[in-house]
Amino acid sequence: MQVLKFGGTSVGSAENIQKVKEIVSSVQGQKVVVVSAVGGITDRLISMARTAESGDRTCFENLQSIIDDHFEIIDKLFQPIEKDEVIKLIEPDIEELKIIIKGVYLIRELSRKSFENLSGMGERLSSKIIARYIGANWFDSRHYIKTNYEFGRNQVLIDETQKLLSEVKLEMGNCSLFPGFISSNQKSENTTLGRGGSDYTAALLAAAFDADNLQIWTDVDGFMTADPRVISRAYCIDKLSYAEAMELSHFGAKVIYPPTIIPAFQNSIPIWIKNTFNPSAPGTLINNEKVDIKERQIKGISSIKEVSLLTLQGIGMVGVTGISMRMFTALAANDVNIILISQASSENSISVVIGGDQASIAREAIEYEFRREIAQNHISPVTIDDKMAVVAIVGENMKHTTGIAGQLFNSVGKNGVNIYAIAQGASELNISFVIKEKDIRKALNVIHEAFFLSDYSRLNLFLAGKGTVGSKLLHKVVSQARKLKEENNLMIRLVGVAGSRNMLLEREGLNAATVIEDLDKIGEACTIESFRDRIIEMNVANSVFVDCTASEEVASVYQSLLDANVSVVTANKIASSSSYAAYSKLKATAREKGVKFFFETNVGAGLPVIAPINDLVKSGDKIERLEAVLSGTLNFIVNTLSEENPLSEVIAEAKAKGFSEPDPRVDLSGTDVVRKLLILARESGYVLEQEDVEVEPFVPAEYLDLPSLDAFMDKVKDLNPVFENQRKKLASEGKRLRYAARLSEGKAKVGLIEVDSKHPFYDLEGSNNIILVWSENYNEHPLQVKGYGAGADVTAAGVFADIIKVANV
Numbered sequence: 001m002q003v004l005k006f007g008g009t010s011v012g013s014a015e016n017i018q019k020v021k022e023i024v025s026s027v028q029g030q031k032v033v034v035v036s037a038v039g040g041i042t043d044r045l046i047s048m049a050r051t052a053e054s055g056d057r058t059c060f061e062n063l064q065s066i067i068d069d070h071f072e073i074i075d076k077l078f079q080p081i082e083k084d085e086v087i088k089l090i091e092p093d094i095e096e097l098k099i100i101i102k103g104v105y106l107i108r109e110l111s112r113k114s115f116e117n118l119s120g121m122g123e124r125l126s127s128k129i130i131a132r133y134i135g136a137n138w139f140d141s142r143h144y145i146k147t148n149y150e151f152g153r154n155q156v157l158i159d160e161t162q163k164l165l166s167e168v169k170l171e172m173g174n175c176s177l178f179p180g181f182i183s184s185n186q187k188s189e190n191t192t193l194g195r196g197g198s199d200y201t202a203a204l205l206a207a208a209f210d211a212d213n214l215q216i217w218t219d220v221d222g223f224m225t226a227d228p229r230v231i232s233r234a235y236c237i238d239k240l241s242y243a244e245a246m247e248l249s250h251f252g253a254k255v256i257y258p259p260t261i262i263p264a265f266q267n268s269i270p271i272w273i274k275n276t277f278n279p280s281a282p283g284t285l286i287n288n289e290k291v292d293i294k295e296r297q298i299k300g301i302s303s304i305k306e307v308s309l310l311t312l313q314g315i316g317m318v319g320v321t322g323i324s325m326r327m328f329t330a331l332a333a334n335d336v337n338i339i340l341i342s343q344a345s346s347e348n349s350i351s352v353v354i355g356g357d358q359a360s361i362a363r364e365a366i367e368y369e370f371r372r373e374i375a376q377n378h379i380s381p382v383t384i385d386d387k388m389a390v391v392a393i394v395g396e397n398m399k400h401t402t403g404i405a406g407q408l409f410n411s412v413g414k415n416g417v418n419i420y421a422i423a424q425g426a427s428e429l430n431i432s433f434v435i436k437e438k439d440i441r442k443a444l445n446v447i448h449e450a451f452f453l454s455d456y457s458r459l460n461l462f463l464a465g466k467g468t469v470g471s472k473l474l475h476k477v478v479s480q481a482r483k484l485k486e487e488n489n490l491m492i493r494l495v496g497v498a499g500s501r502n503m504l505l506e507r508e509g510l511n512a513a514t515v516i517e518d519l520d521k522i523g524e525a526c527t528i529e530s531f532r533d534r535i536i537e538m539n540v541a542n543s544v545f546v547d548c549t550a551s552e553e554v555a556s557v558y559q560s561l562l563d564a565n566v567s568v569v570t571a572n573k574i575a576s577s578s579s580y581a582a583y584s585k586l587k588a589t590a591r592e593k594g595v596k597f598f599f600e601t602n603v604g605a606g607l608p609v610i611a612p613i614n615d616l617v618k619s620g621d622k623i624e625r626l627e628a629v630l631s632g633t634l635n636f637i638v639n640t641l642s643e644e645n646p647l648s649e650v651i652a653e654a655k656a657k658g659f660s661e662p663d664p665r666v667d668l669s670g671t672d673v674v675r676k677l678l679i680l681a682r683e684s685g686y687v688l689e690q691e692d693v694e695v696e697p698f699v700p701a702e703y704l705d706l707p708s709l710d711a712f713m714d715k716v717k718d719l720n721p722v723f724e725n726q727r728k729k730l731a732s733e734g735k736r737l738r739y740a741a742r743l744s745e746g747k748a749k750v751g752l753i754e755v756d757s758k759h760p761f762y763d764l765e766g767s768n769n770i771i772l773v774w775s776e777n778y779n780e781h782p783l784q785v786k787g788y789g790a791g792a793d794v795t796a797a798g799v800f801a802d803i804i805k806v807a808n809v
């Protein structure tokens with residue numbers, strides 16, 4: 001025998017009831033169907049009852065609309081001759097409903113008895129209509145499911161219920177239908193089974209009839225790994241143990257109600273969760289098969305919002321017995337349901353999570369109970385954190401596996417999600433923790449990824465600067481997307497872009513291929529501060545801010561972004577070459593927050609320079625000397641100068657080729673090389689400021705003081721013969737000009753040098769860079785890095801590599 005339960009949405013309309021009929025007809029052998037009230041009817045009955053109690057006559061309009069809705073369903077489902085018969089079947093229930101509502105309205109009192117009668121009326125109506133429609137024998141659950149009122153609710157009298165159900169089993173044919181949710185007490189008064197009662201009815205029937213399985217037909221494909229409204233990548237879990245399903249459903253996954261599982265579990269009846277609107281989907285199977293150790297450690301994540309964290313604390317609690325008992329008794333006496341409890345071994349505080357709407361009742365109850373201790377300052381008044389959420393990870397395989405909690409808290413922590421309280425039972429089936437409700441999306445996303453519940457991890461990118469380097473980076477994001485996803489399980493999603501005037505932000509992702517045009521068409525006006533504020537406000541997981549500008553203002557927002565747990569990847573050298581204090585604070589913040597601050601392209605563009613130096617330093621080596629050519633622009637200039645190619649034209653060419661800074665005077669003044677040498681020196685362990693670097697500009701200082709770039713480009717023509725004469729002279733001596741950077745004995749210097757053919761810089765072609773590093777380990781023969789030192793493609797590739805490094809793939 002199979003027991004099939006259909007929830008309110010599944011029987012929410014005539015069309016849906018037709019789907020139910022198809023599903024039931026497709027089941028072979030004996031079957032028992034349980035139905036809920038038509039979707040929304042129970043809530044409407046309750047609200048109507050409250051309206052009647054308040055003496056508001058609109059209760060009668062509400063009543064008529066409930067009746068009309070049922071008649072409309074009948075109208076759509078049945079042929080005219082049958083309709084009258086079905087209406088006759090439900091007429092007594094409708095009459096009873098009318099009488100009760102009139103009584104409540106007249107007396108202005110909604111007694112528990114009337115409430116129970118009214119709230120179960122939806123199932124009485126729906127079950128009769130559906131039984132007739134699918135051709136099932138109708139059985140009145142109230143005759144078989146017996147309850148007793150205890151501890152503030154109706155409790156099922158299991159033995160008596162089992163006995164009555166086993167008797168009725170003998171009378172049942174091939175297809176029987178029972179209304180869910182409704183029951184009666186020993187005085188045969190109508191009662192109900194509380195929230196999720198129809199699931200419970202079905203489980204009781206399945207247990208009493210020793211069914212082969214229990215099928216819960218609902219409007220989702222099964223238990224999902226997380227709330228799909230928050231995690232679009234959440235997917236259906238194929239198998240769960242009873243305990244796992246219980247834990248997941250307790251914490252927010254409203255697929256099945258926890259008590260439902262108990263009769264099925266006790267009788268080892270497998271439960272299937274299936275989708276009425278997608279019956280071919282495999283669904284979730286819940287049974288007691290042993291958990292395969294190879295399965296994922298975490299099966300699912302559940303979450304509850306709109307809760308409050310209430311804390312009682314004080315030195316007067318330490319070592320005093322009975323404090324918890326008094327606190328929990330006070331809450332129970334006021335019908336406050338406790339969702340989570342957390343107490344540290346110091347016994348100095350107890351925190352509980354309760355529904356947000358019960359926070360003030362709970363506070364009053366506890367403060368009243370501890371009024372004496374509070375008056376004597378032994379215990380502090382209760383504190384309440386509102387707008388909180390509980391998140392729980394669930395999985396039987398967590399048992400005895402080390403590192404799960406570490407991985408969990410590390411992943412949420414480095415995304416800046418603060419944890420207010422934690423609870424884990426000794427069963428190790430569930431780790432629950434309390435966070436601010438605003439962080440829930442972020443937390444669920446990072447946990448989903450951290451435990452490989454997602455097929456891939458995701459980086460959310462915010463880009464400032466869409467010029468030479470930025471636009472190439474956007475091409476990379478597009479061209480590498482597929483490969484990264486397939487080979488590295490990494491998805492890079494562009495969620496924000498800012499130019500110097502406009503910005504676009506979209507949590508679900510922008511189109512990197514068209515974003516530059518989109519920015520002009522639909523971008524909103526921005527400043528770098530407003531862009532930063534929006535990034536922080538969006539609070540997305542695994543965020544990376546990428547700076548492809550040469551702007552000081554942009555560099556000035558890194559600190560607040562890192563403070564907000566946003567990683568920073570930058571091609572812009574300004575931050576790392578600003579004051580040593582600011583540079584080291586950025587690095588320290590990234591370390592503290594567990595996010596990344598990467599700037600590999602600051603020196604040598606796409607060449608790996610900073611990473612090898614970092615590795616040497618980390619391995620305990622000491623860097624003693626650096627000699628380098630660090631300017632692609634200046635090397636290009638000295639290599640390209642000729643009679644036909646005078647200085648002024650070669651400068652313009654370096655800019656056109658994307659080697660120079662947006663303002664080439666930054667290169668020609670030596671500033672760009674100073675910045676780079678400073679960064680290398682700092683990364684090598686030296687504490688230096690820009691003023692400590694001795695600098696000889698590439699062109700005389702007076703040329704650099706001109707008010708505009710155009711004026712400079714005009715004036716610099718005067719230097720064409722000077723540079724050409726110098727080149728010729730050096731060539732005749734077998735020498736070449738190089739703009740070199742040097743760090744030795746802690747002293748840094750940049751400037752022009754003349755090198756002969758024996759010098760390692762002599763053959764440095766085009767815009768190439770070279771970096772020679774002498775250390776304790778590399779003393780006779782320096783470590784050497786050489787290659788393209790400028791250019792949009794190599795730089796964008798370097799920035800992209802830094803971005804991927806953030807994801808650690």
Ligand SMILES: NC(=O)C1=CN([C@@H]2O[C@H](COP(=O)(O)OP(=O)(O)OC[C@H]3O[C@@H](n4cnc5c(N)ncnc54)[C@H](O)[C@@H]3O)[C@@H](O)[C@H]2O)C=CC1
Pocket residue numbers: 464465466467468469470498499500501528547548549550551553554571572573601602605632658659660661662789790791792795
């Ligand atoms: N070109 C190269 O070979 C290399 C460049 N870099 C660095 O890359 C950075 C970018 O260089 P390019 O792309 O060549 O410069 P670019 O001038 O072509 O692009 C910079 C972009 O940033 C925008 N911008 C300026 N202020 C902004 C703000 N407040 N907010 C948003 N956007 C703003 C500008 O409008 C421009 O579109 C520079 O810091 C440069 O030093 C680093 C290594 C190599």
Ligand SMILES: N[C@@H](CC=O)C(=O)O
Pocket residue numbers: 601602603604605630631632633634659660661667672789790791
């Ligand atoms: N302007 C720079 C670009 C790289 O940092 C250079 O010319 O080297």
